[in-house]
Amino acid sequence: MKHIPDFPHATDDTKTAKDWVKTLAAYREPSTWRSSFELAVSIGPFLLLWGLAWMSMSISPWLTLALAAVNALFLLRLFTIQHDCGHGSFFRQRALSDWVGRVIGVLTLTPYAVWRRTHSIHHSSAGNLGKRGIGDIVTLTVDEYNALSRFERLRYRFYRNPLILFGFGPGYLFLLQNRLPFGLMNSARYWASAMGTNLAIVAALGAIWYFGGFAALLLIFLPTTILAATAGMWLFYVQHQFEDTHWSVEADWHLHDAALEGSSHYIMPPILQWFSANIGIHHVHHLYSRIPFYRLTEVLRDHAELAQANRMTIPESLSCARLHLWDTQRQQLMSFAQARALYG
Numbered sequence: 001m002k003h004i005p006d007f008p009h010a011t012d013d014t015k016t017a018k019d020w021v022k023t024l025a026a027y028r029e030p031s032t033w034r035s036s037f038e039l040a041v042s043i044g045p046f047l048l049l050w051g052l053a054w055m056s057m058s059i060s061p062w063l064t065l066a067l068a069a070v071n072a073l074f075l076l077r078l079f080t081i082q083h084d085c086g087h088g089s090f091f092r093q094r095a096l097s098d099w100v101g102r103v104i105g106v107l108t109l110t111p112y113a114v115w116r117r118t119h120s121i122h123h124s125s126a127g128n129l130g131k132r133g134i135g136d137i138v139t140l141t142v143d144e145y146n147a148l149s150r151f152e153r154l155r156y157r158f159y160r161n162p163l164i165l166f167g168f169g170p171g172y173l174f175l176l177q178n179r180l181p182f183g184l185m186n187s188a189r190y191w192a193s194a195m196g197t198n199l200a201i202v203a204a205l206g207a208i209w210y211f212g213g214f215a216a217l218l219l220i221f222l223p224t225t226i227l228a229a230t231a232g233m234w235l236f237y238v239q240h241q242f243e244d245t246h247w248s249v250e251a252d253w254h255l256h257d258a259a260l261e262g263s264s265h266y267i268m269p270p271i272l273q274w275f276s277a278n279i280g281i282h283h284v285h286h287l288y289s290r291i292p293f294y295r296l297t298e299v300l301r302d303h304a305e306l307a308q309a310n311r312m313t314i315p316e317s318l319s320c321a322r323l324h325l326w327d328t329q330r331q332q333l334m335s336f337a338q339a340r341a342l343y344g
Contacts, residue, residue, distance in 0.1 A: 015305075017256035017287060023303070024288035027295045028089070034294055035090050038277075039100065042081060046074040046107075053220045054212060064219040071220075072227035073275040079108045079232055080277035080293060086116035087289045106200040109174045109225065113193035114181045121183075123289055126240065127258030129326075130250030134183045137165070137237060139247070141326045142339045157336065160324045165237065170229035231276075238317045239264050239282040243333050247326045259286035265310040266317065283310045 015023070053067035084090040085101030098112070105112035122135030132138065140148075140156060148156065158164060179198055181190035208216050246262030266280030273280060281296040284306055291299065300307040312320075323333040327342075334342075 017254075017260040020260065020287055020306070021256060024284065024291060024299060027299055028288065028290040028292075030090060030092060030292040030295075032091060035292065038294060039081060042074055042077045043104075046071060046078060049074065050220065050224075054216060057212070057215055057219060061215075061219055065223055068220045068223040069227055071224045072231065075107065075224055075228035076231050077275050077277050078104050079110070079228065080279050082108060082110065082112065082115075083119070083279070084277075084293050086112070086119055089290045089292045102197075105197055106204065108228075109197075109201060110178055111181065111190070111194040111197040114178075114184060114190045117190065118183055123259075123286065124255070126286065127246040127248060127262040128250055128253045129247050129328075130253070137241060139241070139324075139326055139333075141247075141328050142334075142343060143328065145325055145339070146343065157324075162321045166230055166233055166321075170233045171226050173233070174225060174229045235266070235276060235279055238266055238312065238320050239279075241323060241333065242312060242317075242320050243323060245333055247328075247331075249328075256287060259283070260309070262286070263310065264312045264317075265307075267311055267313045 049067055049071040053064050053071065056063040056067060081090060082101045082104040085097040085104070088094050088097055090100065091097045101116070102112040105115070118135040120135075121131075125131035125134075126136065129141065138156075138159065145153065145156065179194065181187070181194045184190040205217065205221070208221060212220075240262055242264050244261075245264075246258050248258070260283055263283040263286040264280075265283050268276065268280050277293040278296045279285070279293065281300060284296055284299050285291065285293075322335045324336055325334055325339050326332075327334050327339070
């Protein structure tokens with residue numbers, strides 16, 4: 001991964017992370033026409049592929065599964081649009097963004113208001129060792145891990161195992177955990193969001209079952225949802241879980257430095273960048289979350305320094321799956337084996 005260690009520190013030729021916020025403000029205004037177009041070319045093919053997969057059940061279950069797999073990419077894109085709605089960056093009218101986000105939340109099985117709040121907490125505390133646990137992937141320091149009991153260490157290892165994070169985890173998160181407003185259980189507002197979304201999901205699934213039977217749920221709904229969730233989980237993971245990411249104790253933590261240093265710039269082929277709605281340009285997004293996803297490429301085009309910062313290719317990202325512990329001394333994320341070799 002190509003990283004610029006002194007990127008956030010001001011010199012004659014570079015800007016601080018806070019300086020970049022002023023520059024990026026110029027890109028924050030969405031275009032109603034462009035946002036409407038991006039929504040149409042995402043939800044239109046999604047519904048069309050759902051219909052084609054439905055009709056294909058009478059031809060071949062394998063064809064149905066193949067169409068569902070392709071449709072998972074459009075569902076991933078819809079989730080990213082829901083993500084922009086949550087940041088208020090998709091339409092100029094916040095109410096319109098919220099209602100689009102709520103509707104998409106039924107398709108993505110994600111209660112909109114609950115997710116918007118937990119994701120806001122993630123943005124306001126990313127990289128802060130004193131504020132972990134909501135909207136992020138649990139990450140322990142080497143010292144914290146060494147202080148655990150044997151059972152607690154096994155539990156953490158189990159949680160961080162790639163088979164759990166990217167196998168069992170996505171289905172659990174979207175099918176089960178999202179049904180309740182975890183982390184916000186004391187608020188009636190978030191209970192209403194979760195229960196309202198649940199009722200809409202039950203109604204939609206009931207209609208699918210009534211008209212298409214169990215096969216439609218098994219061959220279309222589940223594969224589309226699980227594959228999209230898995231891709232989304234992987235993208236979220238590599239956006240912050242890389243060797244030179246940023247974590248610091250609360251006294252030393254700074255919002256803008258953590259946003260820029262602790263978020264990757266994930267380099268993907270153009271087709272995957274389109275389906276993921278530029279979410280790989282995550283260092284810019286975290287630094288200024290009000291920028292619509294379709295304007296993030298403008299930022300990179302106009303500012304070569306940001307285009308070269310925190311770059312990580314897909315082959316490079318695969319090694320991130322073995323990183324589990326934050327070393328506060330070396331300021332890097334490392335594997336269990338590395339921690340054992342260094343500290344016993």
